[in-house]
Amino acid sequence: MRSTRTICTRRGFLGLAAVAAAAPALAACGGGSSSSGGDGTIKFWDMPWGVPAYNDAAKKVVQAYAPASGNLKASYQTIQWSNFYQTFASAIASKTGPAVSTGGGFQAFQFEQQGQIAYADGVIDALKKNGRYGDFLPGVLEPFKSDKGYVAVPWGIDMRVLWYRKSLFDKAGVDVPTDWPSLLTAGKALREIGVSGFGTGSGSGNYAANHLVLAMMINNGGGVFSPEGQLDLMNDRNVEAIEFMLELVSNGVIDPAAVSYTVDDMLGQWKKEKAAYGLYFAELPGRAGVKADDTLVASPLTGPHGDKAVLMFLNNIMMYKNTPSQASSDAFLVYYLDQLKLLWQQKLVSLLPVFKSITEMPEFTDDPGNVKIIKEYVPIGKTFAARSTALNADLAVLDGGQALTQFAQTVITGKTGAKSALRTFQSGLQSVLK
Known part of the structure; x- marks a missing residue:
């Protein structure tokens, strides 16, 4: 049984067009305090990605973080989807925003335009060293690589x-x-x-x-x-x-x-x-309240010219330049990505995971729909950028x-x-x- 979630899940897109005109002003804003908690921690802002128990579990993951010597601890805060972009924009402009966050699917690219995003190349290098880099499902990481670096790191797939x-x-x-x-x-x-x-x-x-x-x-x-x-x-x-x-x-x-x-x-x-x-979404039976043995995943359609492609959105975690310690931000994100499996083990996330190892866990494979989606949909998934592969801020204006x-x-x-x-x-x- 898939967990239900709020209607707004991967919504990094809705409402962005309305506030995009105001976004350039962020680059010129100054003052305020740093992206650390009052106790000198890395602030991590997270969205409601599932039932209320999701945020409770994610908070426990953050609270359990024991950084290596020299790195800061992390704090957790839930940000509601209602007016979320304005919440981020205002906080970033006043330098009271997070050091690391989840958020809208194209949010990182909009804030990159403002010069507010810290590239995640250090995180990717660390994932290569600890073996997690090779655990990414094919095609999910590449869209975040720009000519300046990795704008964000994917953590969940919102497949249609x-x-x-x-x-x-x-x-x-x-x-x-x-x-x-x-x-x-x-x-x-x-x-x-x-x-x-x-x-x-x-x-x-x-x-x-x-x-x-x-x-x-x-x-x-x-x-x-x-x-x-x-x-x-x-x-x-x-x-x-x-x-x-x-x-x-x-x-x-x-x-x-x-x-x-x-x-x-x-x-x-x-x-x-x-x-x-x-x-x-990938959890129709739970959302509609219908029998899972009668509401089934169909195979992707083949187009009239033999094309076979499906629409997907890549939810991601982004880092911001306004951090008390970039090394601490990197270290925390590496830790958090490694702990994502705990959220799927508890069946608190209705998104699909980006890591192959999570797709192989019994808590995930006990749903035959999950298995079919990973096998048949993910390999042919394309974002709003299709026929290109690179994501950018224009996609935020398109969606919604x-x-x-x-x-x-x-x-x-x-x-x-x-x-x-x-x-x-x-x-x-x-x-x-x-």
């Missing part, structure tokens, strides 16, 4: 996973989709029994449709950016993907009411057996921004053609990207 209700597929007498044509076929059959063949939502606070449209573009070898990192929404693969999405809409495979579904509404569709297939939300809503309501929708999306992004 395809789920299906076995009983509903049996009732409709259709196989689980393996590619786009079979998705359309299955969706039509499910529609005949009054069920959505591709459940999603785009109501207040629900970004499922945002992720769905981008996931389909990525699954077709497309993406928002070119391999060189330039905005490139009008490429043929994107057009083809959105045309297929519009075909799903026109055939009733996507519920016309989905545009107004909040997260609770969308999960209710799964619980009421009104959704049979869809894209969600109005341009993406409006694009997703336009697509799942079938209001316009693919090229028109993409053109409007590109124009919207160009107006906010630097």
Whole structure:
């Protein structure tokens, strides 16, 4: 049984566009105190990544830290997701922020632009020496390497996973989709029994449709950016993907009411057996309150050109230049990464781990869904940067921004053609990207 978590989990993205204009002022701010506790400790700020017991357990890990001689101890503080970016921005500007923190997935790249991030090369070197470097799953560390150094270190994978209700597929007498044509076929059959063949939502606070449209573009070898990192929404693969999405809409495979579904509404569709297939976090059964033996992980789809890729987000731990001791920050982060296994052993984290050794623990492998996701999804996971691999601050503006939300809503309501929708999306992004 997966642990449930708050709706905002990897949210480093939402709201960033709104405050991005104010962020440059951080570099010019001075004064304040250092990023150490009143007792001379390294301040570690952490987000609510699961049930309340998660933060209690993480705090105990920090309290148990016994640094080597010369390094500082660490203190722990939970930072709520509500207005979290403003909390970090204000604290960093006044030099009262953390020395080390978790946070939004692209947060480190935004603060790097302000000159506030301490690169993690020392941590990576230490991981190479203690053997943990080779424990990273393939592809999870590279996106954080910039030409100046490692901007952050990944610790958890937030994968977008395809789920299906076995009983509903049996009732409709259709196989689980393996590619786009079979998705359309299955969706039509499910529609005949009054069920959505591709459940999603785009109501207040629900970004499922945002992720769905981008996931389909990525699954077709497309993406928002070119391999060189330039905005490139009008490429043929994107057009083809959105045309297929519009075909799903026109055939009733996507519920016309989905545009107004909040997260609770969308999960209710799964619980009421009104959704049979869809894209969600890696813990849908626990979140929706449905039977785990009937709500199963589907294999990734194969695109029309043979592409097979899925959308993922890489949650990370970042360090800040405003620290009482960079050596102490490095040493603490090396320790904390080594202790992450304790959180998964207690099943307090619904994210996927970045370390192979944790994926092999019995507490993780006793869930067959976990095993399938690690085996089939992680190797083909791509971030919002696709078709590039490097992460950057522009991705914070993309995710959760109005341009993406409006694009997703336009697509799942079938209001316009693919090229028109993409053109409007590109124009919207160009107006906010630097």
